[in-house]
Structures are given as C-alpha cells and as structure tokens.
Amino acid sequence: MSTPKILILGAGYGGLLTTLGLQQRLNYNEAEITLVNKHDYHFITTWLHEPAAGTAPADHARVDLHKIIDTNKVNLIKGTVESIDPKAQSVKLADGKELPYDHLVIGLGPEPETFGIEGLREHAFSIRSINAVLQIREHIEYMFAKYKNEPGREDYITFVVGGAGFTGIEFLGELGDRIPELCQEFDVDPSLVKIYNVEAAPTALPGFDKDLVDYAMNILQRKGIEFRLNTPIKKCTPDGVELATGEFIKTKTVVWSGGVRGNSIVEKSGFEVMRGRVKVDEYLRAPGYENVFVVGDCALIFNDEGRPYPPTAQIAIQEGENLARNLSSIVRGEKISLVPFVPALQGTLASLGKGEGMGLVGTKKVFGTTAALFKKGSDLRYLYKIGGLGLALKKVKL
C-alpha cells in the first residue's frame, strides 16, 4: 500500500492549523502532506485592518511559511489553485500542474460579497489580503498627496467604508487614528477630512449587544466617523457612492467590508454551495465525498438554532485542529476514533484603534483598554500556537 497523499489548499487559519496539526501528529512515512498556497506566507487576517489604514506595517501581519512549516514533512507549493476535480481526485494549479490526492482539505479564502450592488466590484477596495491592504494604504496616502496639489478637491480626502460589521468597524478604528497623522504629514486641515460608514442594517455590528455597539459607535464618532445606518448603497462609481436615500458622497476611496462569500473555485468544481460555502457534515466533509474536507471561509456550519456560524478566524482555527486530529486517525485506519467538530466559542473582541476595543470574553462584556488587552492576549496565544514563543514575542505589539 502506498503512502496516502493529503493535499491542503490554502494556508489561511483553517489550512495552516490542519497542516501544523498533521505535521505534529504524523511521522514522515505515514502520509505525504502537500500544502498549496498563493504566497509563501500566511497572513493574520484579523490584523489586516491595521496595515490597510497604515497604522502597522503589512509585514507585521505576514508570517513566513518556511519558518513554521517543517518542509521535511510537508511539501510546500507556492501556486494558485485553478480547479478541483473531486471525482478524479486531482487539483489543477494555474501553472498547469496537476496534484493528485487521497485526502483533500479545502481551506481556500473568501471573496467579497457585493450583493449585486452596481459598480462595487469594480470601484471598491476590500480588506482581503496583504497585497490588497497595501494598495488601500498607498491609495489613501496618495489621495492626501493629490489633494495637496489640487486644493478644493475634497473628494480626495473623503473616505467611505461600506458595511459596519466586524472588519469595517475595526478598520474605522484604525483609520480614525491614522487620519490625524496623515493630516500632519501632508499639512491638511483635519476638519476637511470626512470618513463615512454606510450600513444597510439599522444598526452597526448587527447581532452584537446594544451596550457594545453603543460603546463602539461612540468611540468611532469621537474619532470623526459619521454613520449612515439603515442606508443601503445603491451604486458605486469612480466618483463616489450613491446611497438609497438619494445622497451622493463624492469620494475616490470606497472600502467595502459589507460581506464575504466562499471561494468561487469551490462552486465551479461542482460542490453544492450556498454563497460559495459548502455545508459540511460533523467531520467537516463535503456532501458526497468521504475524502474531501472543508475548513474556514468555505465551510458552512449551522448552530443548534439552525443559523450559520459566521466565518471567523476562531472557528477556522478550531476546525483545522479538529481536522488534523481526525485526518491522522483516518490515515492510520482508526476511523472509530473520529471526533465530531463542535465550535467552542470563547467570545469575540473588536479593536477600535490604539488601546481601544470592546467585545465579549466568554459571556462577559469588556470595554476599552481591558478589551484591547484581552485581544492582545488572544493574538499572543494564536502566534504561540503556530510559531512558538519566538514568533509571539516578535509579532505582538505591546
């Protein structure tokens, strides 16, 4: 019998934790593990709002895969997945390479969900990768530079964030910190800069407790952010956004954080999806395939009330850990010991800029520096988990 081939697509939270778990649990001869990733780094998605606003260097959110993956045990391939053929048990990369597998882990990242809003895909940025946030940061700075050379063009220093979910709110917190720095650097009157948050739902952070939402909005308003709640975006153009209220905000900078969906590759490969996400079973398997597992943004899991869990880093990490355990049992022929996946929600923390945050630790509400401190603690634990103490100390800003 030949060594089973485990192929993992994507080194996001889910894919990386699966790989690290397998690398730890299995011996060299038990499986041939391959990890395919677009870049030679993993990035800490939950930090991307910082480099996007420019409050932290992008490198900070990037972890070199060669530093945490044992390439004696794992075959690391830098490549872009083009399609999956689950019947032929093979994955095709953009460079034409074909990778056969016995067990497949799909950990591909999400795509922005634009809900069919006209022009959003073409004219809005989204906080989705290191490269994307570098462009957002540079674009914002460039707008300040352009404004200094074309006074009167206040649209250059007007910024619109679409969506008041987690990512949007965290980005606004950083942007609120960053704008005064940019005003100083480019010698721009801060009162001329406008930052709008536009959200279709009647509240910011839908689903969160009112106390937490009020706290977050208050902090952000003090940083100069104007909210347009209950206000869907009708259209996005190169010159601004048209709101359902008829208001037109002139701007060259729209950052869309209103929603994500699963990866279109999954859908195109014949899996049954809802908004790009595969409804997996309790062992994270795709329907109809014993050997295809889905973790992270492309996995759809429902809670006891029949509502889908939001695609968070927390759940993706737990999925990766669970799957690494189960896959090890599978390649060892110990199917009896498979453990069903059950998310263990430990709370949610949103940062609101430097030293500020809010959220839930377990079920307890926390605010301000306490929340910021708990968030640092959680970041520290994650980094320790994937790269040991060295990485944790190197990356966490204290």
Next chain:
Amino acid sequence: MSTPKILILGAGYGGLLTTLGLQQRLNYNEAEITLVNKHDYHFITTWLHEPAAGTAPADHARVDLHKIIDTNKVNLIKGTVESIDPKAQSVKLADGKELPYDHLVIGLGPEPETFGIEGLREHAFSIRSINAVLQIREHIEYMFAKYKNEPGREDYITFVVGGAGFTGIEFLGELGDRIPELCQEFDVDPSLVKIYNVEAAPTALPGFDKDLVDYAMNILQRKGIEFRLNTPIKKCTPDGVELATGEFIKTKTVVWSGGVRGNSIVEKSGFEVMRGRVKVDEYLRAPGYENVFVVGDCALIFNDEGRPYPPTAQIAIQEGENLARNLSSIVRGEKISLVPFVPALQGTLASLGKGEGMGLVGTKKVFGTTAALFKKGSDLRYLYKIGGLGLALKKVKL
C-alpha cells in the same frame, strides 16, 4: 516722510535671504517689510530629490518661517501672488488683497520648462515643491501596491526620469537607493523594476567635467539605472513616453527634470523676460525700474563669457545677501555705498544617494564619501545661516 514699504515675493533662497538680511540690518522704524509666501514654510529645494524618492521625510526639507522670521520686524503673509503692477507699485494676491510697495523684491519660484514636448506638462511630475514631491513619493509607492494586485503590469514598476541635469541625477541616486527598499516592502522581484534616464544631450550633466560625469553614471548604473543619452523625448502619454528613436517605454511614472524657466507671473506683469527670467543689472534691478529687484530663479545674470549663470541655490543665496545690504543702504538714503552683485562660485556638489556624491570644491574634484561630506558641510552652513545652530543640528542627517 512715511516709512518705506519693502515687499518681498517668495520665501525661496533669494527672497528668504533678502528678508533675513533686512531683518538683521534694519531697525523697526526704518522700513515696513512684508514677505509674501504661498506656504508658511521655506523649503530646501536642493533636498527635494530625497522626499521625492522617499528616502527622507518631506518635513525634513521644510523650515517653518515663523521659527526664523522675526514677525515683530517682518509682516509675514501666507498668500499666492497673482500679478504685479510695477507702474502702480502694487501686487495683487489670489485672494484679492492688494499690497502697495516702495521697493519690490521678486523671488518667485520657477516653472518646469517642457520645450514644447507634447503631453509632458499634463502627464509628467516635476520636483518643484514639497507638495509636488509628496505626490511623486506616494505615486511611486502606489504603483508598487497596484503592481502586486495586477501581476504582469510591469509598466507600474517602470520609472522614467527625463533630463540628466543636476536634479535628475540626484533624484536617480535616491531612487536607486529606494527601489530595493520598496521591493522588499512590497515583495517584488527587484530585477523586474526598470529605471530609465532619458536625456537629449549627448552626455549626462552637460557642462561637467568628464571624470565627474563618468563617476556619476557609473554609480547610477550600478544602482540599476539605464541611460538613454542623445535621445530626446518626443511625446509623453498616460501610458508612457515615446522617444525620438522610436522606442516606447511603457510607464505610469515620468518625472521631468529637464529644465526650468522663470515664473510666468513676471512675464504677465509686463517685465521683459527671456524664458520667464528678467535680465537684471548689477544691482539686481529689473530694466526700467529703480525699485524692482529680482533674485533667484527669475533673475538672469550673464558671466564674463556672455553665458547665463544657471539658476542655483548658491547664487540665489548670494543675491539675497547682496540685495539685503543694498536695500538697507537705499532706505537709509546711502545710495553711494551700493555694492554690485558678483557671484562667488564655491563649487558644485551632487549627491548620488546615501554616502555617495561627486563635484567640485572650488576647482578641486571630489568623489564618493568625501563629496557627500562636503555636501553635508555646505547644507550645515546654509541652515546655520538661516536658522542658527539649533536648526542646523535638527535638520542635517549625519
């Protein structure tokens, strides 16, 4: 008899040194001195190639006028000059304000000379002000960010500098230092980045000694700069530059340093000009006007061989010092003691990036770190002159 009104337009080298000299020589009651400047800062033009490339912050090249001007003696007005009426002895600002004068000092800055090259004015940057260089820096960074999101678009990471004069060469030196940093930050293969210098003359740095030119070109070539000498630019478009050879270089970044001319306001105000510059007499007076003086980029002075001096900081500084002395005598009615202006050329030094340079100290050629050190010395002397030891120590990078 009322106090004579001295009006100085522009706080560049010439205007600033005139103002500082008058402030030192004259008592409160001897003249009413007014300095009009577009910004509330003076900038060190000879340093602008650094913030343009991003190797130094723009603030570094900026000196707050309030820190060096004694506003008890000098009326400092932030405003843009719109026109001069030398017959009515009045200057009009863009905000409509009219400023009457008895003695006028024109120290307005230059404009790029594009020699009628099509599209250059519209599509090329120029290293002419703090705001302009901030945009160049941000534009370059933005191009790297865009390239990361649109692989294959090598035009984004292709940079063209038009003109191999002083400014062009110094900018190339900095750009050569900056590109590797940007490649690291944006994770771009440095071998894909192209920097071209295009110059119509058969040599870089026309007028310089061959040894110095060879040294400079060698340093720049080692930094990856490709020269196209003897090659006029035919046309500049939003997508690149067409050379007279027929070659088309695809790029989104053209920095034009091929020449400057005087300020068009001077020409529009009825003064006789050659390429925007007024041929002044030995007391820096405009022809036909005893009470209008021109210093800096708008002043045209010929050497003994009948060739015009290039508009340099060195000469502008000396003009300002000479004029302050003469104007003091004039307002005191001591016309007999006027001193004709004679440039005292002390050499020329060009930087070629960090720790590198070349040029003449007196008539002696200097290279490498020696040249860089002499240049620092010269910068230090200038800063000491305008702002004392405090400014000198604050601004000079050692």
